[in-house]
Amino acid sequence: MEYATVQGVDVPAVGLGTWRLTGEECRETVRTALDLGYRHVDTAQAYGNERRVGAALRDADVEREDLFLATKLSGGNREYDDVLRSTDESLAKLGTDYLDLLLVHWPNPRTPLEATITAMNDLVEAGKVRHVGVSNFGIERLDRARDLSDVPILTDQVQYHPYWDQRELLDYCAIHDVLVTAYSPLGHGGVLSDPVLEAVGERYGKSPAQVALRWLVQQDGVCTIPKATSRDHLAANLEVFDFELTDEEMERIRQPSKVRTLTGFLRARLSR
Template sequence: MPMLGLGTWQNDDPSECTESVKTALEMGYRHIDTAQAYGNEEAVGEGIEQADVDREDVFLATKVWIDQLNHDDVVESTKESMEKLGVDYLDLLYIHWPSGDYDPEETLGAFDELVEEGLIERIGVSNFTPDHLEEAIETAENPIFANQVEMHPLLPQEELREFAEENDVELVAYSPLARGDVMDVDVLNDVAEKHDASAVQVSLAWLREKGVTAIPKATSEEHIRDNWESLAVDLDEEDVQAIDDIDETDRKVNPDFAPDAW
């Protein structure tokens, strides 16, 4: 899984979404993330189709929404997502939240079947706590490949990172720029100045140093490129420690249906 991807949450203007996906892929991105709940799977699929990049070179992920998590709905809605995206397999399929119709045995049983049928290559979960993640690992017949959660320098997710590393689960960071708030953090701006970079690029580089894949949302070519150029930013131990020392817990995404002990 490429460690920098394009997130598409709230990218709900069809033409803009299609163009941003096409732009990102032709710039060099190879990881595209969407979800049933985003309402843009068709536009994402169109962007992949228009880009001068082979489908097999694109790591494509989508997510099953909380009202589609019983066995039959998982299977049916996933096939609908694939039709909208215009693909015959998904590189990664996530459970969007451990909420709503989520039942570990029923939901993950359907995901296992999709793997066996060759419709999805990997099982993912999203917004899972360590307890939810442990339960999923024990329940699924196939490995849990990734857990997608909010993570950024203002929400470092230390406990979850440690648990994921111990259990060979990849972490994928959504909202990796804290909804733009990273640009107002003095420590990040100081490190950015040192590297002739932006606070955005430093935040993405910090996630990469933690072994975490980031999927920042961007729609304009300028922002897509700015995020892409974070791959050239190499932080040293002093930089990483300075960012670790920010020591804040500023969660930006916290819906009513989020899990307890969140």
């Protein structure tokens, strides 16, 4: 496993995303991932699966200090007291004394960000949270969060893949030593039949999905949390550290397209 490092913190470059994983499938997927070598697991209060993730963590033969475990505050848990209460509930469901990372899931204009950030800082002070971050924040909101927080904002978790351009955010985060955590790294499945990724993959004996993941983790200050359920796909997502893309390939793979992003998203939604 390779790591993305910001602020002196090493974060496993490839983690497991658990959005839309529920029930026994969630438990089995997380347990299999940990068995394969994943050490970064991402969940959220809104996913409704923290208890299943926690069960998998208890089943796994992995020391807690070797894991990087993240969850996210739901939209209704942003007031100061709600942050504290809901985080305690998340800790209980996950079966752990602390979170490696607690994030604000989405901007919520109905709740002052100050209250949320203050509570998150207090959770760090109490030893229940090690690092804080945000998700789905643009540069303006991220800058505001950084100004409000006494604890450094470790990451901004955003949608990022070859079809979704995040260069402005990447530049901002590089200047301020903030990690970019890429979710939906396969463009909701859209990259799987991409001719550019297929052609690049043929050179290295890799699939389009592996090329897309390699493209992300090869960028400084970027980690990614793909979701997979089968053992084969989980294993394949880790097999991206034994090749390196050329500068020309890195540029060729970047193909910003809101149309392809939306098409992939709708396809994923309709497939469930």
